Amino acid sequence: MTGYPTDRHGLIYRSTALDAGFTDTEITRAVTRGDIVRVARGAFAPPGDRTPEQIHRLAAIATSELAGGSVVVSHQSAATVHGLEMLQPSLRRVHLTTGSPAGAHRTTTRHEHVGVLADDEISIVDGIVITTLERTAVDVACTTTMGFAGALAVFDSALRLGADRAEMQEMVQTTRRGVGRARRALRYADGKAENPGESWSRAQMIEAGLSSPRLQHQFRDVQGNEIARTDFDWSGLLVGEFDGMTKYQKHLRPGETPFDAMRREKQREDALRRTGVMVIRWTWKDLQDGRVVPMIREWLARLGLTAA
Structure with a gap:
């Protein structure tokens, strides 16, 4: 694969490829041959040996870039950008938070969550607008399908990365769904746990x-x-x-x-x-x-x- 223009993240966008003289037919054939890999609608990447989390990170970045930064990447998707380790996460959809108290929407590739974010719950990482490390960990802990173990794993990882425990404790003092489990997991969270397997062990x-x-x-x-x-x-x-x-x-x-x-x-x-x-x-x-x-x-x- 040669000649396709890439951005700073190594992503290839359909629009820039077309501007560079490639056609949709050429792009489709390149995907079929494995010369490039589709990571999101209208976004591709060179082939490589990537983990599911790394592939999802590219999809989250591409979704944000294609939206012109008008969306906030959140939940599991923000976790992959921050480098948070999760226990058996679902990475089928890119997660976004709308900033609105209503209007949640879900497709096969996107999950838009309702919710108003405070300014101090939003950060920019690698040029992408995402929820902060602390807010991301709390969101994942409240929504993980792995229950208490999944919540403990993401909090352990957040503390390893330097998250502020006090900030997360304040965030879980709400009535949102899953917050009781998150509150309990945060009480036991320990950044000394080195990976999700150790966290799951401790949860059991x-x-x-x-x-x-x-x-x-x-x-x-x-x-x-x-x-x-x-x-x-x-x-x-x-x-x-x-x-x-x-x-x-x-x-x-x-x-x-x-x-x-x-x-x-x-x-x-x-x-x-x-x-x-x-x-x-x-x-x-x-x-x-x-x-x-x-x-x-x-x-x-x-x-x-x-x-x-």
Whole structure:
């Protein structure tokens, strides 16, 4: 694919392509061949290995640009622009807030939410008018289909990115739908949780009434040498680790493969066990199938730790 004009975000717009001498037929053929990828009506991007969140981010930016900045990108769409991590978000539609108390509208590609936004709830990121980080997190927490876990995940992520907890607490003191769940999740939110899988793990522990674990503790051997920083631990005797492939990919060292990172993780786990710490692990599938809480409860009981 060559010659198509792109903007600062790497987007190709039908209007600018036509101005550059391309025809609709050429654009359609380019999409069919995979030379360009349609991300929104009238907007395309060069092909590439993108996550669903990255593709949706481009769609949200394109929608805003095509509207001339007259709409405010919000909810899950604003989250992708801010870089907020969400738990299994629905990214089928670009979400916008109308600034009006009435007139919500939904199509197959757009979801326009009603609501008046205060000036301090709107920001500009990469030239796009979107809801602030705090307002975005609250909107997602109130509307997520993943319930308490989804709300906790987005608040954990917001705090990791530096969101103001006090501002979010003020925002959830309303009567909007889903705000009770959001209020409860914000109470438990902790920026030390490093990804949505860890947030979902903690949500299941909270809802089951398990003893609260310590997050991201640095373990050392008797000589004081660093051994490992763990996802969860109880009294320094039981360690819980959430395993996701993104975890290994995110922390790759130069020249490493995911397999190398997994082997390093195994060595780290062996070092913990040599100090008398029990290590248990779980995956996305374990969370989906409800196996995590029974496993933790069993080991808390075996080790004589408190299990509510």
